[in-house]
Amino acid sequence: MTSAPAGTTTTGTTGTTTAPAPVATPARRPAVRLRGVAKEFVPGAPVLDGVDLDIAPGELVCLLGASGCGKSTLLNVVAGLERATAGSVESRPAALMFQEAALFPWLTAGRNVELALRLRGVPRSERRERARELLSLVRLDGAADKRAHELSGGMRQRVALARALAQERDVLLMDEPFAALDAITRDLLHDELERIWRTTGRTVLFVTHNVREAVRLGQRVVLLSSRPGRVVREWRVADEDAERLPGQITDHLREEISRHAR
Amino acid sequence: MPADTTAPDAPPDPGTSAQGRVPRSPDLAGVEAGLDALQTQPAPARRGRAALSRLWPPVLAATVLLVVWQAVVWSGVQPLWNLPGPRQVADAVTSAAADGTLWEALSTSLERGVLGFLAAVAIGTPLGVVVARVRWVRVTFGPIVTGLQVLPSVAWVPAGIIWFGLSDATVYFVILMGAVPSIVNGIVAGVDQVPPLLRRVGQVLGAGRVAMVTEVVLPAALPGYLAGLKQGWAFSWRSLMAAEIIAVGGSIGFGLGAFLQQGRELADMSLVLTAILLILAVGIAVELLVFAPLERAVLRRRGLQAETAS
Numbered sequence: 001m002t003s004a005p006a007g008t009t010t011t012g013t014t015g016t017t018t019a020p021a022p023v024a025t026p027a028r029r030p031a032v033r034l035r036g037v038a039k040e041f042v043p044g045a046p047v048l049d050g051v052d053l054d055i056a057p058g059e060l061v062c063l064l065g066a067s068g069c070g071k072s073t074l075l076n077v078v079a080g081l082e083r084a085t086a087g088s089v090e091s092r093p094a095a096l097m098f099q100e101a102a103l104f105p106w107l108t109a110g111r112n113v114e115l116a117l118r119l120r121g122v123p124r125s126e127r128r129e130r131a132r133e134l135l136s137l138v139r140l141d142g143a144a145d146k147r148a149h150e151l152s153g154g155m156r157q158r159v160a161l162a163r164a165l166a167q168e169r170d171v172l173l174m175d176e177p178f179a180a181l182d183a184i185t186r187d188l189l190h191d192e193l194e195r196i197w198r199t200t201g202r203t204v205l206f207v208t209h210n211v212r213e214a215v216r217l218g219q220r221v222v223l224l225s226s227r228p229g230r231v232v233r234e235w236r237v238a239d240e241d242a243e244r245l246p247g248q249i250t251d252h253l254r255e256e257i258s259r260h261a262r
Numbered sequence: 263m264p265a266d267t268t269a270p271d272a273p274p275d276p277g278t279s280a281q282g283r284v285p286r287s288p289d290l291a292g293v294e295a296g297l298d299a300l301q302t303q304p305a306p307a308r309r310g311r312a313a314l315s316r317l318w319p320p321v322l323a324a325t326v327l328l329v330v331w332q333a334v335v336w337s338g339v340q341p342l343w344n345l346p347g348p349r350q351v352a353d354a355v356t357s358a359a360a361d362g363t364l365w366e367a368l369s370t371s372l373e374r375g376v377l378g379f380l381a382a383v384a385i386g387t388p389l390g391v392v393v394a395r396v397r398w399v400r401v402t403f404g405p406i407v408t409g410l411q412v413l414p415s416v417a418w419v420p421a422g423i424i425w426f427g428l429s430d431a432t433v434y435f436v437i438l439m440g441a442v443p444s445i446v447n448g449i450v451a452g453v454d455q456v457p458p459l460l461r462r463v464g465q466v467l468g469a470g471r472v473a474m475v476t477e478v479v480l481p482a483a484l485p486g487y488l489a490g491l492k493q494g495w496a497f498s499w500r501s502l503m504a505a506e507i508i509a510v511g512g513s514i515g516f517g518l519g520a521f522l523q524q525g526r527e528l529a530d531m532s533l534v535l536t537a538i539l540l541i542l543a544v545g546i547a548v549e550l551l552v553f554a555p556l557e558r559a560v561l562r563r564r565g566l567q568a569e570t571a572s
Contacts, residue, residue: 081465096466102459105564106481115477119468139294149565152301167467188297191290 030054031171031203032078032094036087038228039073047073049228051087057170060197060204062218064211064249066257070229071207075173078205092203094171095164099179101156103148109159110135110144116166134162137196154185158192165200174206178213190216211249215242221249225256232256346532351539354532363521368540371502371517374430375544378437379498386442386494390449390487395475400450407446415440415501419508428512433505440501441494448490452483484560492553499545518544 032055039048047070055061065071076082077089079096103112113131122130135144138158148156157177164172178186194217197204208214214221215237222234233252235245328348334340335347342350358364393400393407418439422432456479464478480487506519514520518541525533 079466081462098459098463100459102457102463104460104463104478104481105566106484106560116467119473119477139291140298147563147565150302152298154301155298163467185297185301188290188294192294195290 028057030090031057031059031092032205033090034074034078034087037074037077037084037089038086039070039077039082040085046085046228048077048084048230050230051224053222053231055171055203055205057092057203058201059220060194060206060218061220061222062214063205063207063222063224064209064214064253065224065229066209066226066253069224069226071209071224072175074224074229075175075205075207078171079173092170093167094173095167095169096173097157097160097164097175097177099176101148101153101160103156103159103163105148108145108147109140109151109162112148112159113163113166116163120167131162131166134166135159137165137199138162138192152185153181154189157181157189161193161196165196165202170203172202172204174204176208177206179208179210186213193217211246211253215246215249223249223252223256226260344531346535350532351535354530354536355539358521358533358536363516364536364540366516367518367521367537368544370515371506371519372544374433374437374517375499375502378434378502379441379495381434382438382441382445382494382498383491385438386445386490387449387487389442390446390490391453391475391480393446394450394453394483395479404450407443407450410439411443411447414504415497416504416508418501419505422505423509428509428514430514432509433502433514436501436505437498440497444497445490445494448493449483449487452486452490453479455486456482485557485564485566488553488557488560492549492557495548495553496545499541499548503541 032053034051034053037048037051038046040046051074053061063071063074073082075096077084078091079094080091081096103109104115107115110128110131113134114127117127117130118124132141132144135141138161140155140158140162143151143155143159148159151159160177178189181189190213193204196202206214206217208217218237220234220236223232224230225232235249237245240248332348335342335345339345346354355364393404415436418436419432422435426432426435460478460482461474464474469477502517503519503522506514506517507523508519510520510523518537522534522537522541525531525537
């Protein structure tokens with residue numbers, strides 16, 4: 001991997017780029033750049049069509065859309081798990097988190113994180129220590145020896161987050177990671193994710209179908225249409241009236257959905 | 263608000279902090295720790311009593327069977343030489359133990375059964391991984407392996423005798439033909455049941471072809487593999503008995519199958535029942551002492567153990 005170790009350079013959300021370019025580039029290169037991305041599994045039925053999206057390094061963008069708008073497909077394309085049918089995809093190395101924590105049930109929480117380190121080539125001597133640090137970052141200090149079934153849903157998702165962070169990739173793709181959690185836990189994890197995002201300086205692309213979640217977390221909210229998925233509109237959360245924004249986005253989302261009503 | 267809970271490196275960027283994004287609750291860690299504690303319950307203390315409560319029902323069932331057996335014998339529907347009672351069989355067991363034939367038969371068969379089973383594991387495991395993971399092998403050989411599992415392994419005894427004569431090779435050949443397909447099928451079933459999501463996680467974590475098999479697919483398939491091993495052992499043991507009953511003499515030693523066959527030739531029903539009970543006892547002992555604990559341990563570690571109602 002060529003990316004700079006994100007764990008040591010806390011770049012925050014503004015200013016310097018994380019790109020290891022010796023010359024200061026005037027406009028920073030986006031961490032993720034999508035141009036005209038299309039994907040069809042069945043010919044003639046595109047899931048994604050002409051998706052254009054730039055995500056700046058260190059940015060937290062929420063991708064919002066109804067079911068079947070290809071949000072997950074888009075994440076898979078960015079992660080390199082699926083190839084786009086058309087268009088160009090440029091992304092820094094990305095880690096991916098799912099709605100389910102998908103911890104390996106035969107390993108303890110600590111070992112799950114260690115496995116990610118091992119597959120990245122971290123020497124054995126450092127793995128344990130590093131895994132403990134990462135678990136401590138997600139506030140699971142005592143849970144290293146617990147197995148997935150001994151942890152609550154929220155704790156599992158935090159282990160999954162630690163595991164994703166262990167990959168040391170600049171970009172973190174999150175596919176509705178909190179959708180299956182109860183409201184109290186989800187609320188806490190929003191705070192938690194934000195804190196970790198700030199400490200690690202990762203670029204986050206967060207997929208959700210929950211408008212409030214998108215507004216709560218994102219610096220930018222990007223609305224995707226359904227069948228085919230395409231960027232319809234986006235909002236820069238800081239520029240908007242925080243009170244009215246969720247309602248406004250919901251209206252647009254509903255409009256998108258009702259287009260399919262015939 | 264205590265300053266130490268806010269991220270020290272939160273940038274004073276008006277573009278982002280204008281939303282009041284500084285952690286609102288001063289003690290997020292505390293709330294989270296409380297929630298974690300609420301949402302996880304300590305594992306219930308078990309063992310000891312649980313083991314005891316698992317033990318008595320089968321013991322009771324065996325006792326009932328013994329009583330019924332004795333009752334039938336007492337009713338006199340069959341002469342004692344045709345249907346010996348528990349008492350006569352117990353005598354046969356003690357005398358066979360005293361003259362050493364019991365131990366000889368038991369050790370010969372156990373040794374062969376275990377060796378044959380281990381050989382079947384050594385052959386079946388890599389074979390199973392290949393069948394499960396390589397598409398064309400699966401398409402071509404998969405149905406044949408499944409078919410072989412249906413074929414009773416006794417059917418291989420005549421072939422074995424023709425090829426290898428009355429030797430240990432025949433016995434091992436029959437064991438392998440019986441056990442390898444079960445083990446292969448166990449692995450294939452285990453691999454098929456690996457949740458696709460776990461493979462995707464492996465892919466996301468950057469596992470290559472080899473690491474995907476060793477770190478993700480095989481550990482995930484372990485419960486299915488264990489079930490295959492268990493069945494493989496059962497098939498080994500059965501195949502062995504079939505081979506020993508049919509192929510007697512030559513350089514083949516005296517195993518439980520031969521012991522059983524001898525009872526038949528002597529028309530000694532007590533001896534026949536003794537052999538049957540021994541064969542059964544070995545099967546139960548291996549299940550209870552080897553496979554059941556192994557399976558329990560694996561399932562419990564994964565939180566898959568069904569809580570048995572006591």
